[in-house]
Amino acid sequence: MLNITKKILKWIPAVFIACVSFYLSSQPHLEMMPGFWNADKLVHFICYAGFCFWVSFACNTKNYGTLKGIIIPVLIVSLWGVSDEIHQSFVPNRSVSAWDWAFDTAGAVFGAVFFVFIRQKLLKK
Incomplete structure (x- = not known):
């Protein structure tokens, strides 16, 4: 039973990020977006990198x-x-936007690779 609880708890950060992502995607207009050209692509990359880091943690x-x-x-x-x-x-x-999805996926790759890098560094200690 404890093992199942531990597995469920590992998914909490990823599920939280998915819920926030869904909520933000449901908004007709986002006021908090940075004001430089293509800022949304950077936001997509960063958010999906973090999302994939936590999915990697949960799947680990x-x-x-x-x-x-x-x-x-x-x-x-x-x-x-x-x-x-x-x-x-x-x-x-x-x-x-296919470009948004491309930056989502690029961020996901970065997040997963970063997780593996961190995991390997921690396992060596």
Whole structure:
């Protein structure tokens, strides 16, 4: 029972980020966006990097090799990005953007690789 509770608790940060992402994607206009050109792409990259870091943490098992430990979380987060873009097509003043999804996926790759890097550094100690 304790093992199942531990597995569920590991998903809390990733689920929280997914909920915040869904909420923000439901807003017709976001006032808090930085004011420089293509700032939204940087925000997508950073948010999805963090999201994938926590998905990697939740998926982390000793049986995952480095490549599998990167691919599975990136696929999960990238598919979330696709569903997020589709969701935005139903929100007034929002649109689908393949570029947003590309930056989501690039951020996911960074987040997963960063997690593996941190995990390996911590395991060496």
